[in-house]
Amino acid sequence: MGRVSRNPKKYIISCRIDGDEMQTLKKLAAQADTNISGLLRLSLDRLADNETHQSN
Numbered sequence: 001m002g003r004v005s006r007n008p009k010k011y012i013i014s015c016r017i018d019g020d021e022m023q024t025l026k027k028l029a030a031q032a033d034t035n036i037s038g039l040l041r042l043s044l045d046r047l048a049d050n051e052t053h054q055s056n
Contacts, residue, residue, distance in 0.1 A: 017025070029039040 025036050025039065029036050032039055032042060034042065
């Protein structure tokens with residue numbers, strides 16, 4: 001049985017990256033005090049916010 005989550009994630013996204021890109025993701029995630037998934041979610045939120053602000 002999996003752990004219970006308040007906000008379960010239904011979809012999985014995957015892509016291939018090279019070593020330099022992986023190092024960058026790890027470094028940025030550590031700086032943001034999160035994991036790579038959290039970093040990508042944060043980045044997506046910020047991009048969406050920027051898009052919203054630019055369209056106004």
